[in-house]
Amino acid sequence: MRVQNVTKTFGDFAALHGIDLEIKPGEFVALLGPSGSGKTTLLRIIAGLEFQDGGEVLFDGEDVSSRSVGERQVGFVFQQYALFKHMTVAENVAFGLSVRRKGRPPKADIRARAEELLRLVQLDGLGKRYPGQLSGGQRQRVALARALAIEPRLLLLDEPFGALDAKVRKDLRRWLRGLHETMGLTSIFVTHDQEEALELADRIVVMDHGRIEQVGTPEQVYMEPASPFVSNFVGETNQLPGGIHVRPHDIDLVASGGIPVVVDNVFRRGGSWRVEGRIEGHDRVVEFDVNAASPAPTLGDTVRIQPLRERQFHKRRL
Structure with missing residues (x-):
């Protein structure tokens, strides 16, 4: 996946200034920055939930800038889960497959896929429950299973652990990293938590005021900050x-x-x-x-x- 010279404004506010970024297959990349840095806007543009004013979004070299989120075959996990309260856990997981207009699998295959994913996210046996009967960490796993059901080419996560307490966050981070490696996913996640980015990511994209300040491995970003902003934002500094x-x-x-x-x-x-x-x-x-x-x-x-x-x-x- 690549974005080239992507710009975005909201009224008089310039959210993104000519962003260039390439994500390699199998990478786990963190978009890290404070509120207002442009990281969520960039993620939503990659997903097709927002559209840029200028520049291109390329998947496998093909410009998908005019395609909707459904046409881009991306999985999206929100901070607040966004589960359907009136649906069971299994129905939530199966939702993306059941509403497909083209290539919708038979109902039996959809049910089997939902059960398989619930086992994968360690929630087997809970398919008949409703979201309100689950803990926050379990609901986030359901949201992740739903995103994976469509077999996305790219998994996007927007502050996926922000609504959880510290202990659950740490456990889920470790679990998600293992899942990413097991499934061979290509993933991008947004966070303002430097510890989360340093622990999870293969590469970190540090953003501020709609610009990329530095792209590098956690070691490079922490030990070799490219600017005073990176030095102060990632880790402690004097x-x-x-x-x-x-x-x-x-x-x-x-x-x-x-x-x-x-x-x-x-x-x-x-x-x-x-x-x-x-x-x-x-x-x-x-x-x-x-x-x-x-x-x-x-x-x-x-x-x-x-x-x-x-x-x-x-x-x-x-």
Whole structure:
């Protein structure tokens, strides 16, 4: 799948500015960014739920820009499930097949397909229940099974875990990654959760104000941010004097030299002490981690820090 020079405006608001992006077969790609960055608009344009003002959407080299969502053969999973409350779980899963105008399978085949998918998403035996009788995590699995029923060439997910609590979200993320690999899917998902993107995606597309700031693997985006925005949005970062950006875990305490910091707060964070302080002479807050096997720095003390790995940005990446 490829989008070329895609633009979109809503009234006076420019939602997308000349987006170029290629998704390879079998990839799991995250569109990551804050609210208003254009990620959901881009996903809806790929699906055919919105239409771009300019540019092309290509599937296997063929321009599908004028085709409806039904003609594009994509599966779409929404944050709020969008299940039919009056239908059973099995009927919800089978819906996409049962309303096909062309090539609709026999009813027995549709039922068998629904049962097969419910087993795949670990909900076998629940086909006769209604959505209201399921947990949030189970409803999201039903929504995913329904999207897979049509055997989509592309699976699109819009904040698929946003309505779930943290524990269920983490379990479903792990499960979805395994399902993606087992089925050989090509998937794109929208999220504003950096942890979700770093854990799930093969590649991350970081967006801001309708533009792509960076495309790369989770390792590249986290360790080699292409702009100050990426550095600040993906993971935690400090800006030191001289325009240097550095992650909290890439700062070490030193006995002499370095940058003097007055310790304002110390608290445990997993296997480390998280230290917050102010750089002397700059009134700038800095955060860094100290191995919890070492004594915690004392509030009010002045310590000296040295960046282990740093990055400097000379201009904004467009």
